[in-house]
Amino acid sequence: MAIKCRRGYGIFQQPRGGNLASDRVQRRLTAILAADVAGYSRLMGLDEAGTARTLHEHRAVVDPIVAHHGGRIVKTTGDGVLLEFPSIVAAVECAVVVQNLMRERNRDVPEEQRMLFRIGINLGDVLIDGDDILGDGVNIAARLEGIAEPGGICVSDDVYRQVSGKLDVSFEDMGNQQLKNIARPVHTYRARIVDVPTSRTSASILSLPDKPSIAVLPFTNMSVDPEQDYFADGMAEDIITALSHFKALFVIARNSSFTYKGRAVDVKQVGRELGVRYVLEGSVRKGGNRIRITGQLIDALTGAHLWAERYDRDLSDIFRVQDEIAASVTAVIEPALAAAEQERVLRKPPERLDAWEAYQRGLWHFHKYRPEENKTALAFFSQAIALDPNFAPGHYGYALALQWDIWHFSSRPFLEVQGTAREEAQIAVSLDDKDAMAHAVLAHMMMWGGEWEAAIAEARTAVALNPNSAFVISMLGCVLGFGGYREEALERLQQAMRASPHDPLIWLWSIWRAVLQFFSRDFVAALQTLRQVVRLRPSYASPYEYVAASLAYLGQLDEAREALERVPPQSAEQLQRWQQRPPWMRPEDYALRVEGVRLAAGERG
Numbered sequence: 001m002a003i004k005c006r007r008g009y010g011i012f013q014q015p016r017g018g019n020l021a022s023d024r025v026q027r028r029l030t031a032i033l034a035a036d037v038a039g040y041s042r043l044m045g046l047d048e049a050g051t052a053r054t055l056h057e058h059r060a061v062v063d064p065i066v067a068h069h070g071g072r073i074v075k076t077t078g079d080g081v082l083l084e085f086p087s088i089v090a091a092v093e094c095a096v097v098v099q100n101l102m103r104e105r106n107r108d109v110p111e112e113q114r115m116l117f118r119i120g121i122n123l124g125d126v127l128i129d130g131d132d133i134l135g136d137g138v139n140i141a142a143r144l145e146g147i148a149e150p151g152g153i154c155v156s157d158d159v160y161r162q163v164s165g166k167l168d169v170s171f172e173d174m175g176n177q178q179l180k181n182i183a184r185p186v187h188t189y190r191a192r193i194v195d196v197p198t199s200r201t202s203a204s205i206l207s208l209p210d211k212p213s214i215a216v217l218p219f220t221n222m223s224v225d226p227e228q229d230y231f232a233d234g235m236a237e238d239i240i241t242a243l244s245h246f247k248a249l250f251v252i253a254r255n256s257s258f259t260y261k262g263r264a265v266d267v268k269q270v271g272r273e274l275g276v277r278y279v280l281e282g283s284v285r286k287g288g289n290r291i292r293i294t295g296q297l298i299d300a301l302t303g304a305h306l307w308a309e310r311y312d313r314d315l316s317d318i319f320r321v322q323d324e325i326a327a328s329v330t331a332v333i334e335p336a337l338a339a340a341e342q343e344r345v346l347r348k349p350p351e352r353l354d355a356w357e358a359y360q361r362g363l364w365h366f367h368k369y370r371p372e373e374n375k376t377a378l379a380f381f382s383q384a385i386a387l388d389p390n391f392a393p394g395h396y397g398y399a400l401a402l403q404w405d406i407w408h409f410s411s412r413p414f415l416e417v418q419g420t421a422r423e424e425a426q427i428a429v430s431l432d433d434k435d436a437m438a439h440a441v442l443a444h445m446m447m448w449g450g451e452w453e454a455a456i457a458e459a460r461t462a463v464a465l466n467p468n469s470a471f472v473i474s475m476l477g478c479v480l481g482f483g484g485y486r487e488e489a490l491e492r493l494q495q496a497m498r499a500s501p502h503d504p505l506i507w508l509w510s511i512w513r514a515v516l517q518f519f520s521r522d523f524v525a526a527l528q529t530l531r532q533v534v535r536l537r538p539s540y541a542s543p544y545e546y547v548a549a550s551l552a553y554l555g556q557l558d559e560a561r562e563a564l565e566r567v568p569p570q571s572a573e574q575l576q577r578w579q580q581r582p583p584w585m586r587p588e589d590y591a592l593r594v595e596g597v598r599l600a601a602g603e604r605g
Helices: 040-046 048-068 088-105 136-147 157-163 226-243 254-260 267-274 318-346 355-366 371-387 392-409 418-431 436-448 452-465 470-482 486-499 506-519 523-536 542-553 557-565 569-579 587-600
Strands: 002-004 011-013 027-037 072-077 080-085 117-129 132-134 153-156 170-177 186-192 213-216 278-287 290-299 305-314
Touching (some): 027 040, 027 088, 027 136, 048 088, 048 267, 072 132, 080 088, 117 157, 153 157, 213 226, 213 254, 213 267, 254 267, 267 278, 305 318, 318 470, 355 371, 371 392, 392 418, 418 436, 436 470, 452 470, 486 506, 506 523, 506 542, 506 587, 523 542, 542 557, 542 587, 557 587
Parallel strands (some): 117 153, 213 278
Antiparallel strands (some): 002 011, 027 117, 117 132, 170 186, 290 305
């Protein structure tokens, strides 16, 4: 016969018609754990896709805990799961760890949106059918789960007798319960798991820091020569050191991450044991005078791969190779981590955000490059400041978005509110003098006021604090270029683009590069770069004037006139501000632009 269980389990089958008995029936005494999500249908009705995604994320964290306690997943159906453990103590211990973890994960979730597990545990003799287990022992576990409280654990009398006094768990006697489709009443107990310590589990669960966290595992030496371990270790150490320069990251120290050297580990387990959300792992293979290094960045909660790359290099200068790859890896990891963090906080209600999360939401809207998105970014940065006035990123994020509004989306005079942006950047530096981003943003604001030499000095301070940040390098390139140091500026912008080729600000760096090429009177190169910018940002007005001016200086006056006519109508009014020299542009550079546009328009001098 088949006993139909509640939604989420489908049917736990009893033996069919004696066929199993006619063969050699296998039985064993085992610990059976059944779990499901309380109110799953209601949650699906509220948000079907979000509920399915949340359950997947919870399972990604819970499954390794089950494996650590020796558990085996017998089957999953919908929101339900059936587990088997060789030890009843391990089964109850695992259930307690899971429920404590879920309580932590639900801490900041509105009560009506919380996903709570119900768990039932039984000790029983089961029939073996391939990978499946069958019988009354399984059905009792499923019925115990049905009477468990959301977030609770219900066990049978057999389980209670086996674990009593062996775990730091107290039990409340629920008496005999008549369970559906179970012939005899079952004496049951409710586990009390409030404030139960998890120190008796070897896989302790560490809470995540309040900013992106990462562990760099020792790189695997794939070479036949074991002596190449030193190179693999050195590569991982260099990346740890480089990542540590990023103030926005929480980086696990070498001595902790290197305890996993030589071990086959589950990345999710590493994330739990070290209390990090992201794990970087890689390998090194040496052959002759060549070396191949691979790296991949993984979300330790979900197991999702966020980034992967392979590097092939010559070994003529081993230390230079280490430096180059460490810099490349860390520069790519920063935006990958930022993107992952922004995707995570997007799923959180705005009223539940902390300062860091509000800042990340602001960045996500900031990079959309639309007027309404920029206003939303300003609101989130303001929220971050309100939540924590001493949080430096909130201030420099607000400064950037305000400057963005003036530069790209407004027809107001450049200096109308520029002072506010500079003040916010100055506050950020005063709050955290070691934050390279704060110094880089302040340098940019100084340049906007025409303080070129002071801006360059500030930007060099930023690069000294974090020489691997593409954003910081790009800001140095920008202030150098507008300050008249074009050769180094173009090198720095190229360095930023090479370090972060998929950066959301790559189009802006291209604009700066094109303008600096124009000011250097390399009109052919400027034209080539500007046409790329126009393809990336067709609604942005300024590049069209530089295209027209470049064509005019090259003698292509008809094409220059056509370029001016292609200025988007909705953006044309922004160009009215250029009737006067903006403060960040040197007089001779502004004159070159004005004359080029005049020639393109067919005006006579």
